[in-house]
Amino acid sequence: MTENKLTHKAIQDLYSDDLAHCFGCGKNNKEGHQLKTYLIENETIAHFTPDAKYTAIPGSVYGGLIASLLDCHGTGSAAAFYCQHENILLENPLPVRCVTASLKVDFKTATPMGTKLELKGKLQKIDGRKIWVDMTLSADGIVCVTAEILAIKLK
Amino acid sequence: MTENKLTHKAIQDLYSDDLAHCFGCGKNNKEGHQLKTYLIENETIAHFTPDAKYTAIPGSVYGGLIASLLDCHGTGSAAAFYCQHENILLENPLPVRCVTASLKVDFKTATPMGTKLELKGKLQKIDGRKIWVDMTLSADGIVCVTAEILAIKLK
Numbered sequence: 666m667t668e669n670k671l672t673h674k675a676i677q678d679l680y681s682d683d684l685a686h687c688f689g690c691g692k693n694n695k696e697g698h699q700l701k702t703y704l705i706e707n708e709t710i711a712h713f714t715p716d717a718k719y720t721a722i723p724g725s726v727y728g729g730l731i732a733s734l735l736d737c738h739g740t741g742s743a744a745a746f747y748c749q750h751e752n753i754l755l756e757n758p759l760p761v762r763c764v765t766a767s768l769k770v771d772f773k774t775a776t777p778m779g780t781k782l783e784l785k786g787k788l789q790k791i792d793g794r795k796i797w798v799d800m801t802l803s804a805d806g807i808v809c810v811t812a813e814i815l816a817i818k819l820k
Numbered sequence: 821m822t823e824n825k826l827t828h829k830a831i832q833d834l835y836s837d838d839l840a841h842c843f844g845c846g847k848n849n850k851e852g853h854q855l856k857t858y859l860i861e862n863e864t865i866a867h868f869t870p871d872a873k874y875t876a877i878p879g880s881v882y883g884g885l886i887a888s889l890l891d892c893h894g895t896g897s898a899a900a901f902y903c904q905h906e907n908i909l910l911e912n913p914l915p916v917r918c919v920t921a922s923l924k925v926d927f928k929t930a931t932p933m934g935t936k937l938e939l940k941g942k943l944q945k946i947d948g949r950k951i952w953v954d955m956t957l958s959a960d961g962i963v964c965v966t967a968e969i970l971a972i973k974l975k
Contacts, residue, residue, distance in 0.1 A: 688884065728920045729843065732888060768887060768925045
């Protein structure tokens with residue numbers, strides 16, 4: 666299915682309206698981050714430029730924001746990979762929505778403020794409704810953070 | 821040192837002014853969450869009531885916010901436990917400030933909106949500048965989330 670290998674719609678924008686209020690990525694949460702995750706071939710990608718208020722130690726991005734972005738990129742990636750795996754079309758409303766069971770975030774080096782961050786995701790494995798995704802967060806081409814999520818597909 | 825066993829000041833309010841801008845817990849970040857962690861005997865505690873916008877699936881608290889709170893409670897707890905371990909007085913400005921190397925968050929059940937959340941922390945171990953803290957996040961007496969942080973004391 667070509668549509669699943671290169672979609673121009675963000676996964677989160679395909680979530681059904683009643684499940685699209687997430688502060689991190691819901692299209693129906695006007696006060697939230699509205700993170701957008703795209704599936705391109707076998708990888709997911711998202712970009713985000715933090716506002717100045719999301720500081721940790723001055724000059725570095727707040728780790729809590731980073732964990733938040735990875736949480737939403739992770740559940741979005743899990744939904745995308747599950748659809749790809751099960752040959753489910755990426756269309757609105759998406760019949761697949763995932764939640765986080767476990768998130769591990771490893772901060773390798775400080776993430777600098779004032780630059781666009783790039784999040785990537787790759788499928789690790791799928792077992793029933795459990796989906797594991799490996800992620801990175803980079804700034805200026807340098808991987809600052811790695812992460813792993815175990816997401817569960819809602820029934 | 822009695823002062824270290826029951827302090828009425830939040831750990832984050834003792835951070836030196838130049839290191840107190842964190843979005844999650846910095847007293848100098850007026851737009852942030854301003855989480856406050858207290859050391860009571862051998863345990864740390866913090867409370868936080870999420871605003872309605874911090875929704876995930878409607879009715880549940882956004883996992884990204886939960887990770888954020890645990891990140892700040894974790895680094896604050898690590899600083900407090902390090903001081904307790906090294907007999908450093910909990911006073912302003914605190915000579916100890918920790919950052920996150922790794923954070924693992926396990927979501928056991930959905931965290932309900934509209935209620936005060938309680939975060940607790942216990943020291944797991946200290947090895948040089950590395951401090952491991954185990955944490956829980958509860959709502960209405962039920963542990964919804966468990967977490968582990970590896971924090972590093974800044975030089």
